[in-house]
Structure formats: C-alpha cells, structure tokens
Amino acid sequence: MNTNIHISQEEFERIEAYLNNQLSKEDLAEFEHRLSNESHFAAKVEDVKITLAGIETQALKEQLNVFHNEISKTKVRTLNWKPLAIAAAFIIAAGSFWFLNGNSNDRLYAKYFTPDPGLPTAMSNTDNYAFYEAMVDYKQGNYDIALNKWKTIQTKKPNNDTLNYFMGVAHLANKNQDSAIPFLEKSSKNPEFILSQDAYYYLGLAYLKEGQIENAKMSLRKSDNENSRALLSKLQD
C-alpha cells in the first residue's frame, strides 16, 4: 500500500463525500468507475477511509479515559470513603498494636527456635542402643516416636541429664512447651551437664512460647551461648 500520496482538498472532499454516502447518482457512478479501474485511486480512498477511522477511534479512546475517571470518582462518592478510611485507620492501628504485642513472642520464638541437631548415632555401644535408636527418630523429626522410646528409658533413669534434655527439646519441637519445661528444668540444673547452656536456652524459649517473659529472661541469663544473649537483648528492648 503506497501511502505517500498527495491528495488535493477537492479530491479529499470528494472521497469524504463518497464515504459518507453524500455523492449524487452521477458522481457516484463516475467515482465507482475510477475506483475499479485505477488502483492508485483506490489506494487513496482506502487511505482516507483508514485515516477517518483512526481519528474517530482515537477520539473515542480518549473519551473512554474520561468515562473511566468518572467510574473511579463515582465509586469514591458512593462508598463515602472518609468515615471508612478513618475506621480502617483505627482497625489497622488497633490490629497492629495487638499484632506487635500479642504475637511478638511467637515471632521471636519462631525466629530463634531450631531443634537441637541431636547426637551422632554410631549404634556400636549396646548399652545405649535404645537411646540412640530413638535419636534416629528424633533426627527424622518423628518426635512422638522418639519420645515414646525415650519414655521407657526415662522411667528407669529419671535423672539422666542427656535424656531429659533431649526429651525436653523433642517436646518443644513437637509444640508441647508446657511438657518440655520440667524436662529442661531438670537437665539444666546440673552445672556439670555438658549441654546445660543449651538446656537453659531452650528453657528460655519454652517460657517465651508460654508467654512467661520473666522466667524466659531468667533462663536466658544463665545461658552463655550467642543465641541466648541475642534473644535476651531483643526481649529487653
């Protein structure tokens, strides 16, 4: 389509009249004759036709944007946004107040709690076979199974620090912090227990999850590991 064609005013108005069905019978016959015999002329007509359609379409498109702005305006008007916005601001303020206060313990807990990775299980020592078998379950995250196995040993050795410690952590990992607390208390009390620092740390976490902030702080103060100090400073903020 060769679009680079000059059209005189007279010719343009004639084409326009044709497109608007405004030509007289004789003019129309002559026009249509040229249209079917001169491809050059036909291209011109087509070009004018597209140009007029382009103007109309673009003008409508711009009008649609005006309509669209009216939609957003009427929406605002019917919603009466001012009191709604004020109410929303209150709800957001109250909600965030509740959220920050009520859930900050949970969020801290979630940030700091990862279960103790457990002890390496060589399983060569037959004495502790049952303990290490349960340790495998613990490491796989089957805390219920591990706890059941450890429970039978624990009735025989109620004061075994390592056992109490892992049972406490398993309860905590199983989201039973209230069951975890007595086990962790017991294991942490022995200063010679090699994991007592960790026991205090998990005890602090258990109290935090329970919402007993003062107890949590007390336990964390007794622990010397890095996480305990970091968590303690968060709690004192």
Next chain:
Amino acid sequence: MASVIFLEKYNFQQIKYVNNRTWFDNLLVSIIFRDTMLENHSTLTYKHSLIEAVKNNDPKTLRKLYVENYPKIEVLVLKNSGDKDQAKDIYQDAFLAVWQNIKQNKFVPKSKSSINGYIYTVAKNKWMDVLRSKGFKKTIVTSKLSYFEPAAEENNAINDDILKEQRLQDVMHAFKTLGEACKNLLSKFYFEKKSMNLIAKELGLDSASTRNKKYRCMQKLREIALNSNK
C-alpha cells in the same frame, strides 16, 4: 384472659396490615402499569435508536454502556491474575472492538443486554489471549516458532489486514500528538459528527475557511502518521 386480649390485638393489627397492603399494592400496580406502558411504547424504536446512538457516538449512550459494563470485566481480570490497569486496557480494547463491529454491521445487537453480553465475551476472549500468550512465550522454543513464519507470509490477505491495522494504529498515534486546535476540529467532524454549519458557527468562521482548516489539519495528521511509520 390474657391470651384472648393478645389475640384480639393481633387480629386488629393483622387487619390493619392487610388494609395497608392493598392500598400499597394498588399504588405499585399503577406504577408498574405506567412503566410497562412507557416501555412498550419505547421498545418500538429502542433497538433501532440504540444502534444509531452507538454509530453516531452519542456520548450519553456510550458513557452508560462503558460505565455499566466495566465492573464485571474488572472482577474477571482481577480474579484471573491481572491488575486494575490491565483490566482497564483490556476493557477499552474490547469496548472499541464492539463499537467497531456495531458500526460495520458485523454485530447487530437485538437489545442492550446483548451488547452487554457481547462486550463481556470479547473482553474475556482478549484476556484469555493475554494469559495464553504469557504461557506461550515461556514454553515454546523459538527455533520451532520460526518454522511457522514463512507460511504466514504467503498469506497476502492476512498481510493486507496487518498493514491496514498498522496504518490505523499510526493514525491513532498521530492524532494523539496532533495540536490541540486541529484535534478539536477533527474530533467535532469525525467523532461528534457535527454538521459543517454548526462547526463553522462554533468557530466563528465561514464554511469555506472551516473546510480549508479541516483539510490542512487532515494533511498535518497524515504527515505525522506517515513519518511515524518510518
């Protein structure tokens, strides 16, 4: 004793209520009757006038169609992984396509609700195309794509349509950037479809100079459109 009194009271209210309702019903019936009379009268010319109004870009009709149909499209797009801007774009594309089809008699609406349904269907199909094209680009290997290209090039009819569409887009873009005075004038002629006499009167010019102005604006527009193509 107490229950008897209660019953009497109840009956009394019941009667009062029935009386109220019949009075109210009569009012309703008369309103409905009047409205159906009006509607029957207007439906004779309604279909015809609606199509004519759309074809003549009657602002009231277009605005009503536009405003009434938008919310459904917005819900459709928002529910199908789009945002409000995309909803607006798709809706306007669909609206323009429907308007074009009505003008060219490709779509002859039987009623207003059939226009509404048509707008929704076109918008939905257009949005589906957008969603599909996203997936298309992700999954199809480009080397496979080029295999289909020569076949499309052979089809002259399609090519002609593409050229016309391109030319239309060029004109539309040129009109956007045209000076305000020319834009106004051409808009009055070709969108508002006002008569030459009326426009000449509005501009305070005689019809010969109005025609001349219109021609010069048209030339300017074609010039911009041609240059944008290069």
